[in-house]
Amino acid sequence: MKRSVLIIPFSILIHLVIINLTLFTLSYETYNNMVSIVYYNLSWLLITFAIDFYPTKRNERFFTNFHKVLSLFLIFSLAYFTNFSFRNLTIYPAYQLKVLLVIFVTIIIYRYIFYYLRDIYRVEGGNFVSVVVIGRDRKLKKIRQIFDQPELGYRYKGYFDNHPSKSITYLGEVDKAFDFIRNNVVDEVYCMVSRLSSDQINELIAFCDNNLVKIKMVPDNKEIYTRAMNVELFGNVPILNLRKLPLDTDVARYTKRIFDVVFSSLVILFILSWLIPVIGLLIKLESRGPIFFKQKRHGVNKQSFFCYKFRSMAVNKEADTKMMTKNDARLTKIGKFIRKTSIDELPQFINVFNGDMSVVGPRPHMEAHTREYENSVDKYLVRHYAKPGITGLAQIKGYRGEVVVKSDIINRTRLDIFYVEKWSLLLDVKIIIKTVLNAIGGEENAY
Structure with missing residues (x-):
């Protein structure tokens, strides 16, 4: 997210503080050992890295990727109990499950507070990106539904297209986009591939690269997309995978x-x-x-x-x-x-x-x-x-x-x-x- 490079380190720090403070307070006899302290913290970091837990997208919400939270808790619980067998510690399963529950509930509460405060901050005008769209097709309406949610932090300025429109968000023909971007603060440009020629697309890419503006391509509208679609790179060739499934x-x-x-x-x-x-x-x-x-x-x-x-x-x-x-x-x-x-x-x-x-x-x-x-x-x-x-x-x-x-x-x-x-x-x-x-x-x- 724009101007938020400290969010991930801050979240990692808060999570580790929650884990260590809870174990120190509720399970001191299993925690007061440097090996255990290193093991618990390293386990958390390795597991979160393995499941790509921390990177967040601008449109991520509290329940987005919540399955990762559940996966993290399950795997960390297994790692937590593994330490008992290696160190021959006396284990009280019911009590230790309560300790883990305290950790997980506290982290979930922190997660909720984080997204709640982030949404308020964005609604009030902070942490936003300004966007324009080049070209208009049927996907513009769907993209607008995302842009028009203030808690996601987008500021939609309008669109350019060679077919004039009376819409208040119509900013002019495509060739006018260059001056508009130069004279206004624009962070991201969304380009409708179906409405532009290859020369126009290459010109836009070069212009955005030379003006420090991010450009994103909305693929040609062939109505073949699915909810499970993602893009894979074979070298530098983008491949559309229509069945990238969670499982x-x-x-x-x-x-x-x-x-x-x-x-x-x-x-x-x-x-x-x-x-x-x-x-x-x-x-x-x-x-x-x-x-x-x-x-x-x-x-x-x-x-x-x-x-x-x-x-x-x-x-x-x-x-x-x-x-x-x-x-x-x-x-x-x-x-x-x-x-x-x-x-x-x-x-x-x-x-x-x-x-x-x-x-x-x-x-x-x-x-x-x-x-x-x-x-x-x-x-x-x-x-x-x-x-x-x-x-x-x-x-x-x-x-x-x-x-x-x-x-x-x-x-x-x-x-x-x-x-x-x-x-x-x-x-x-x-x-x-x-x-x-x-x-x-x-x-x-x-x-």
């Missing part, structure tokens, strides 16, 4: 996998350990057949795996081709109950523990339906970039169970793609909480 990074994958293993282990240990015999007995008393229903479904990268559920239907030949429908004659009495309460899905925590599934993700479909939808639903296979989940964004939005009309699967796919492109650990937690609330309150499509 492509090692840190994100490991964070999600650790969360899945811990969560599924707790469910298997404290719920499935006693629930399987109880539900299994009820299933056996009502109908012949196995306790578990095992079906091949497509997972990440369209790889097949066996998905487990409590059997809710009488054994039938259509199980692998026909989706459950309302008032389905194949449904047993106990099956109706466990499907209504979503208990039938709980054995999938075994799939999660084994690594075939995740707690949260796009729901896996039977192979026959995947083959059908990949040919009839646009971008359907994008959902297979992530591991399938026991629950997902589409499910908490009401798109679960039977596909009655085509819009059901289209909207389900749209929400699944949004999840894949916008994944964060915080989003997973929100989906899990909403899923539990829906299960308690009951869902219309749970049959």
Whole structure:
């Protein structure tokens, strides 16, 4: 950010002060050693560097990249407890978790205060950049939506284009931009590539470079962009990657996998350990057949795996081709109950523990339906970039169970793609909480 070179060092210093002061006050017996002091501080610095935690963009807000905060806390917690094993220290897990919680809550409070004060400062006129746009196309309106938010610190002066306009932000034809930039304080120029020739673009680049003005290019408008797009450089050749996904990074994958293993282990240990015999007995008393229903479904990268559920239907030949429908004659009495309460899905925590599934993700479909939808639903296979989940964004939005009309699967796919492109650990937690609330309150499509 402009004139803010001290923000990152200041934030690092504040965070280290919070960590050291908290440990000194609440866990002195594990902290009063130079090795521990160096270890805790170095661990924090190395982890934040590895996940690129501190660099901030002008349009970053409190919840922007919040998944990095959660990842940082999880990894630092693991590093924190590792020190106990190396030094043979007496550990009181419950108390030490409280110590870590104090550190993390304090840092989150600092983060909130930082962004709150920064926004106020910008609204009052500080820390801003003045911008003009060269060329007008359909993207100008979208960019204006960013520029017109005062807390982001932009001061939009107007645009230049060779097609005259009565708009109050129209500043004249493109060739008048040079004098305007010279005679006014302009920090950044946004250039609409679709509206300018190569010669005009090169002239603008040379002019901005020679006048210490930053120039940014808005790519040609071909309507091919996605929420997950980013630019990669192959040498000095820019390459547009339309599918740069959060889960492509090692840190994100490991964070999600650790969360899945811990969560599924707790469910298997404290719920499935006693629930399987109880539900299994009820299933056996009502109908012949196995306790578990095992079906091949497509997972990440369209790889097949066996998905487990409590059997809710009488054994039938259509199980692998026909989706459950309302008032389905194949449904047993106990099956109706466990499907209504979503208990039938709980054995999938075994799939999660084994690594075939995740707690949260796009729901896996039977192979026959995947083959059908990949040919009839646009971008359907994008959902297979992530591991399938026991629950997902589409499910908490009401798109679960039977596909009655085509819009059901289209909207389900749209929400699944949004999840894949916008994944964060915080989003997973929100989906899990909403899923539990829906299960308690009951869902219309749970049959």
